[in-house]
Amino acid sequence: MSSEHPATSRPEIRPWAALWSLVLGFFMILVDTTIVSVANPSIMEGLDTTMVATLWATSAYLLAYAVPLLITGRLGDRFGPRRVYLVGLTVFTLSSLACGLSGTIEALIIARVFQGFGAAVMTPQTMAVITRIFSPRNRGSAMAVWGITAGVATLVGPILGGVLLDGFGWEWIFFINVPVGIVGFVLAMRFVPRLETHAHQLDWIGVLLSAAGMFMLVFGIQEGESYDWGVIWGPISVWSLIVLGVVVLVLFVVWQRVQRGEPLLPLEIFRDRNFSVGSTAITMVGLSVTSMSLPLIFYYQLVRGLTPTQSALMLVPMALLSASLARPVGKLIDRTDPRRIATFGLTLVGIGTLLYFFLLRPDTPLWLLLVPSAVLGVANACMWGPLASITTFSLAPELAGAGSGVYNTSRQIGAVLGSAAIAALMQGRITAELGGDAASGVSGAGGAGGHEGGAGGAAALPELLHDGFAAAMGQSLLLPVAAILLGAVISLWFAPRPEKTRTHPVDIPADA
Incomplete structure (x- = not known):
């Protein structure tokens, strides 16, 4: 074993400073999975292209992000997570600049491929560093912050996208990454420690x-x-x-x-029962969270006539409660058995989504729709952190990168499945509720296409279609309900954390 760069003396390790440095970059790349959704019509008009070509700007990013995760997780073990993270952040930031400067849709798609690849290089390193620099007794709080970042970022994307789109233009949804990326690079250079590398053969x-x-x-x-x-x-x-x-x-x-x-993928990591259970459960989480937002956004815009920004603001209670409760729940993880916290969080997500199913009616007061959003905020805080913490708790340091790659790949596979399944289900329910001709008209106006948030800026439907369309969106939410409740059942197979490692400090190399 060796360190990324040997040093003559042991530097001070500041785990929380390192965590917040990594969270900034992690938050940025996850925001970019959804921020483009509200800008699709503006991009299509600005670059004089078709909707199909425009949607490829999102598809290209998601493909380039999901496909290499197994590989990039292992790169951190081989070359050091700090070094690999900085390389990925550099690629992501430069390609974000290229996205904003794109004069054609082809140039934008190519830039988005590089942006997605940069994100894939960065993501596993964030989780791997947390696993290695925090002692087991403090890792729950850190994983809670990391996990809730994943949940909140996907909600903030449409909000931030709407604000930037309304105020500055579509280019700024990419330009905003440049100063954030530079700050993130400086912070990571300053606070993320060099950790031991392991001489892996590729x-x-x-x-x-x-x-x-x-x-x-x-x-x-x-x-x-x-x-x-x-x-x-x-x-x-x-x-x-x-x-x-x-x-x-x-x-x-x-x-x-x-x-x-x-x-490339050491199969012994699946002998860890909690890792196998957690990786399966997070697949259900990715499927549920991704498929949940699309029917809600369509309902808010096409039935209630809200703008993209107003639609996204209906999810603010979820984002605020998730963020504010992350640290308290993290401390609870460190002090108690997180298995039941995760099960409770997963179940509460199902309950909150089921509330939407009952409330998605044309005449439901908008304030009442903030209630399930708040329930989901509490649920997210109890779900993301405990899942990440107990899944990775017992991984050996040399397997941290591989484990992080598998965990994040599982989440992304779930997200892809959720995006495709909810699109097909929405279209089927619209046809069932409105009939073939009316459904075709709805698809032409707003669409239930297979790309997240494709209805940015769509006009409200005629009033006579509101009841049927709202019912179809509510029925579609039964998919994420079923997926997340399956995840709750799967979480019942978690084993207790090993008692002997609960309070042992993590081993930081002397030459780190």
């Missing part, structure tokens, strides 16, 4: 198999709606691509087991 066959399998699976699920789940090109259909992706990923797992060198 498994190139594993890299190729995991990248190819993830690309085919994610592309097929994410873009299936765009191709009506039919033929993509020549003999290749959406379903054949998805099946081939699954087959390649199975081959990847087999290769990790039989190869004689060092695997």
Whole structure:
């Protein structure tokens, strides 16, 4: 083992300063998964392009973000999480500048690919550093902050996007990342410590198999709606691509087991029961959280006539309560068994989403719709942190990067599944409630396309369609309810944290 750069004396490790430095970058990259959604019409007009091409600016980012996570997590173990994080942050910041300067939709899509790749390089390092620099007895609070950042950032994206769009123009949803990225770089250089690296050999066959399998699976699920789940090109259909992706990923797992060198994904991490349970549960969380927001935004804009910014502001109680309760819940994680906190949080998310199901009516007072938002705020605080904490609690330092890559990949796979499934379900429920002709008209006006938040700026529907459309959106919310309650059931299999490690300090290398 070695450190990223040997030093002559042991520097002071300031875990909380390092955490907040990393959270800034983590927050920024997750905001960018949703911030573009409200700007799609403006981008389409500004670059004189089609909606299909514009939506590819979002798809390209999500693909480039999700596909390499297994690989980039391992890079942190090999080259040091601090160094890899800084490289990713540099790529992300420069590509954000390129996005804002894009004069064509092709240039924007290419820049978004690099932006997504930078995000994929950064994300696993944030979780890996927390796992390695915080003692087990303090890690719950840190993971609570990290976890709630993931929840709040996806909500803040549409709010921030609406404000920047209304005040400055679509370019500024990308330009805003440049000063934030520079500040984040300086803070990370100052506060994130150099940690031990481990002399891993890069498994190139594993890299190729995991990248190819993830690309085919994610592309097929994410873009299936765009191709009506039919033929993509020549003999290749959406379903054949998805099946081939699954087959390649199975081959990847087999290769990790039989190869004689060092695997890209050490399968022994799945012997840790809590890691396996947590990675499965976070998949359900990603599916639920992603699929929940789209019916709500459509309801607010097409039935209630709210602007994109006003629609996003209806979620403010959720964001505020999630952020304010993160630290108290984190302290609770450190003092008690977090298993039941996670189960409670997951169940409460299901209850809050079910409240929306009952309240999504054309004549529901808007203030009343803030109640489930507040319930979800409490639920998020009790869900994200405990899940992350107990899932990674027992991982060895040399497996922190690989574990973080798997955990974040699971979350992104869930998000992709949720985006595709909610689009298909919404379209089906609209057709059932309004009939084929009316549903076609609704799709043309607002659309239930497979891209998150695609209805930015859509005009309100005629009043006679309000009842049916609101009912369809409410019924669609039963998907995230079912997914998150399944996650709550899965969380019942968590085992207690090992007693012997609860108060032991983490091992920071002397030459760090």
